[in-house]
Amino acid sequence: MIFRQLFEPLSSTYTYLLGCDETGNALLIDPVITSVDRDLDEIKRLGLNLAYSIETHIHADHITAALELKKKTGSKIAAPAFDRRPCTDLGIEEDKHFRIGSITLQPLHTPGHTDGHFSYLCDDRVFTGDALLIEGCGRTDFQNGDADALFRSVKEKLFSLPDDCLVYPAHDYNHRRVSAIGQEKQRNPRLGNNRTLEDFREIMANLNLPYPTFIDYAVPGNRLCGVCPDNLPDNLQGYCRQMTNSPQG
Ligand SMILES: [Fe+2]
Numbered sequence: 708m709i710f711r712q713l714f715e716p717l718s719s720t721y722t723y724l725l726g727c728d729e730t731g732n733a734l735l736i737d738p739v740i741t742s743v744d745r746d747l748d749e750i751k752r753l754g755l756n757l758a759y760s761i762e763t764h765i766h767a768d769h770i771t772a773a774l775e776l777k778k779k780t781g782s783k784i785a786a787p788a789f790d791r792r793p794c795t796d797l798g799i800e801e802d803k804h805f806r807i808g809s810i811t812l813q814p815l816h817t818p819g820h821t822d823g824h825f826s827y828l829c830d831d832r833v834f835t836g837d838a839l840l841i842e843g844c845g846r847t848d849f850q851n852g853d854a855d856a857l858f859r860s861v862k863e864k865l866f867s868l869p870d871d872c873l874v875y876p877a878h879d880y881n882h883r884r885v886s887a888i889g890q891e892k893q894r895n896p897r898l899g900n901n902r903t904l905e906d907f908r909e910i911m912a913n914l915n916l917p918y919p920t921f922i923d924y925a926v927p928g929n930r931l932c933g934v935c936p937d938n939l940p941d942n943l944q945g946y947c948r949q950m951t952n953s954p955q956g
Pocket residue numbers: 764765766767768820837845
């Protein structure tokens with residue numbers, strides 16, 4: 708399998724490119740709308756054909772590139788069926804394996820950050836979206852978030868994977884790229900070994916995080932598989948347009 712971990716700096720999002728050596732077909736997990744050209748350049752450079760984009764959940768901090776990619780390449784859109792987005796070509800359901808050439812993803816429903824959140828197990832690695840981050844986890848205070856559900860998703864579903872299984876999250880804000888199930892079981896300060904449900908509830912209830920800057924635009928845009936709103940304030944334009952230096956200086 709051809710594998711690339713791609714980073715979008717404004718929302719600190721990791722997009723994953725998986726390509727089949729045999730068929731040349733590829734998929735992108737959680738592509739970001741401002742990085743479409745970068746992603747397509749990489750796909751072309753590797754001699755791959757984008758067959759699908761696939762979402763872990765409805766994001767609140769960036770807009771998905773799914774629709775733009777579809778317009779540019781004819782790639783199909785896969786996303787959790789739970790969210791009933793009418794723009795998807797394929798609704799992902801638990802344990803219904805998703806195959807692109809020789810690549811198989813096993814979808815795992817991991818609610819808690821959002822109710823429709825999925826992780827994807829692929830051989831020796833799991834793409835955990837915002838359910839499990841490196842020494843952290845996604846917030847649970849919006850989008851039908853539920854700390855109890857996230858605790859169960861991580862402890863029962865993700866932590867039952869082999870310790871050697873690599874953890875590739877949807878974000879990292881400290882330039883870390885990868886962890887492992889065994890490492891998170893030991894080191895995750897919110898969900899690691901000794902943390903109980905009561906601990907986790909208290910931690911998540913006291914994060915005191917600010918209201919997400921982009922959520923009011925991102926969620927409706929992502930319900931449509933990646934549409935930027937017309938009424939975006941100037942200070943949020945960078946979420947929809949790739950900002951480049953003005954040639955006028
Ligand atoms: Fe998220």
